[in-house]
Amino acid sequence: MMRSRSRTAPTEAAQFVAILPILIALLGVVTLVSLFRRAHWPVELLTHFRPHLIVSGIGGALLCLLAGEQWEWSVISLGLALINYAALPAPRWVKPEAHLAGGPGLTVVWANVWQKKAALERTLDWAKAERADLILIGEHPNIDPSGMLLGDYPYRIDTGIAPERPFCIRIVAYSRTPIVNGAVHAGPGPNHRPFLTFAVVVADRALNIIAAHPVPPHTTSLTQERDRHIAMLSAHAREPFLLTGDFNVTPWSPGFKGIPGHGVGAYLLAPTWFNNLPLLGLPIDHIMVSPALKASSYAVALSTGSDHRAIKARVHLPAKQ
Numbered sequence: 365m366m367r368s369r370s371r372t373a374p375t376e377a378a379q380f381v382a383i384l385p386i387l388i389a390l391l392g393v394v395t396l397v398s399l400f401r402r403a404h405w406p407v408e409l410l411t412h413f414r415p416h417l418i419v420s421g422i423g424g425a426l427l428c429l430l431a432g433e434q435w436e437w438s439v440i441s442l443g444l445a446l447i448n449y450a451a452l453p454a455p456r457w458v459k460p461e462a463h464l465a466g467g468p469g470l471t472v473v474w475a476n477v478w479q480k481k482a483a484l485e486r487t488l489d490w491a492k493a494e495r496a497d498l499i500l501i502g503e504h505p506n507i508d509p510s511g512m513l514l515g516d517y518p519y520r521i522d523t524g525i526a527p528e529r530p531f532c533i534r535i536v537a538y539s540r541t542p543i544v545n546g547a548v549h550a551g552p553g554p555n556h557r558p559f560l561t562f563a564v565v566v567a568d569r570a571l572n573i574i575a576a577h578p579v580p581p582h583t584t585s586l587t588q589e590r591d592r593h594i595a596m597l598s599a600h601a602r603e604p605f606l607l608t609g610d611f612n613v614t615p616w617s618p619g620f621k622g623i624p625g626h627g628v629g630a631y632l633l634a635p636t637w638f639n640n641l642p643l644l645g646l647p648i649d650h651i652m653v654s655p656a657l658k659a660s661s662y663a664v665a666l667s668t669g670s671d672h673r674a675i676k677a678r679v680h681l682p683a684k685q
Contacts, residue, residue, distance in 0.1 A: 381431050388424045388441045391417065395444050399451060403618050405584040411617040412646055414448055421445025452616050457627040458653060464660035464680050468567035471495060474608040474649060475665070475674035476502040476577065479533075486668035488513055488538070494663075494676055498564060499538040502577040502610050503670075509536045521546040523558040531555040531579050531586075535609075539564060549600070552592040555579055559593075559609070561600045569681050572602050576609040581619075594622040601625065604681055607652040610637075610672065614646050625652035628677040629662030636664060636673045651677045658682075 395417060398410040410417075424441035428434040473491040477483040484505055491499045492513060499517065506525045517538035526532040537543065537560060546562035559576035578593035579586045590612055601607060601624035613619035615627060628651045635645025649672055653659065658680050665674040 381434070384424065384428055384431065384434065385437050388428075388437050388444070391420055391424060391441065391444050395421075395448055399447070405581060405587045408581060408587060408618060412614045412648075413644075414452060414614075414616045416644070417448040418445050421448060453621070456615070456620075457629065458657070458659050460629065460659045460661050460677075462660055464658055465678065467660075467680055469660065469678050469680040470497050470564065470566045470571060470606070471676065471678045472498045472500065472573075472606060472608065472651065473674055473676045474500045474502070474575070474610075474651060475668070476610040476649060476670060476672040477504065477668070478670040478672065479503045479505045480669055481505050481507060483669035487665075487670075487674050490665055490668065490674060491676070492516060496676065497540045498573070500560075500573075500575045500608055501536045501538070502533065502575070504534040504536040506534065509538070513538055516540065519543045521548075521560055521562055523548050523560060531557065533557055533577055535560050535575050535577060537562070537573075537575060541565060544570065549596075551576075551578065552589055552596060555589060557593065559597070566681055569604070569684070571679075571681060572600075572605040574600050574605065574607040574609075576607070576611070578609075578612055580612045587619075591619050591622060594619060598622070598624050601654065603654050604656045605654045606657065606679060608650065608675075610649045612648050614648055615650075623650065623652055625654050627652055628659045628679065629664075629675070634662075634664045634675075636675060637671060640667075640671070649673075649675050651675060651679075653679055656682055 397407055401407040402411045421441050421444040425438045428438035473496040475487045477487055519539040519542055521537045521543050523535045526534040541564050544563040548558050551557040561574050563570045563572050578590040581587035581590055607625055635647050636649040638645045659677050661678045663676045
């Protein structure tokens with residue numbers, strides 16, 4: 365029996381070594397396709413996994429060296445990792461500055477609760493415990509929000525009950541402070557997903573808020589609708605503004621460049637979706653701010669039962685001149 369095992373182990377190792385070049389060649393095909401057809405569905409979906417391709421290239425290079433000393437394939441794999449790294453766009457995010465925390469500001473929470481009542485309740489409890497001033501909920505279940513957290517968050521704006529058809533969603537805002545100039549807007553067709561615009565007062569200044577959730581890029585037409593929805597938001601991004609939502613884009617995908625503002629937080633290490641598969645997790649929920657705003661904190665919550673994790677940021681307006 366001992367001899368049988370010793371013969372099997374080298375055979376399995378040899379099979380693994382033999383398949384490495386095939387996997388690296390496949391990585392090469394995926395890399396090239398994602399570079400030259402990245403604006404077209406379904407290739408556009410590959411661009412959301414650019415960091416995963418980088419890690420795969422590095423891992424392939426190390427495995428080639430350790431498992432079989434295949435120097436040529438190791439160099440190719442490392443080269444593919446570098447190509448994918450070079451394809452990452454320049455970072456467009458605001459680094460939180462902790463020293464601002466004590467000053468006047470707004471703590472905002474965004475969460476896609478997947479139309480689940482239990483996830484909504486856990487998210488609201490978490491946001492209240494985090495002393496959020498404004499809670500924005502995407503894919504809100506079709507239940508009456510008027511009595512929820514009423515003592516702490518008496519102000520509401522709601523896109524209304526979503527019709528029971530695909531890709532229809534509801535967004536609800538819960539606020540500690542009065543909501544000014546609230547409006548519900550229809551997104552582009554054919555699904556016309558609604559989004560919210562309103563203002564809240566922070567340190568005697570009006571901060572414009574936008575909350576949106578474009579459709580997921582499941583097909584070519586849905587991808588185009590998502591991008592048109594994102595483009596519509598620019599017309600409402602009046603300084604100073606905070607734009608948040610589940611945009612169904614990662615910061616390294618083509619659609620992200622259309623989102624106004626700069627993202628708060630280190631998105632690379634903080635996935636918000638696929639939370640049950642952390643190695644494949646993607647940051648598609650974002651809090652974006654206009655150039656005039658700064659941030660003092662950013663956090664991603666633990667799972668509340670949704671397929672997304674809630675995100676939280678504290679933002680600050682500059683002092684009046």
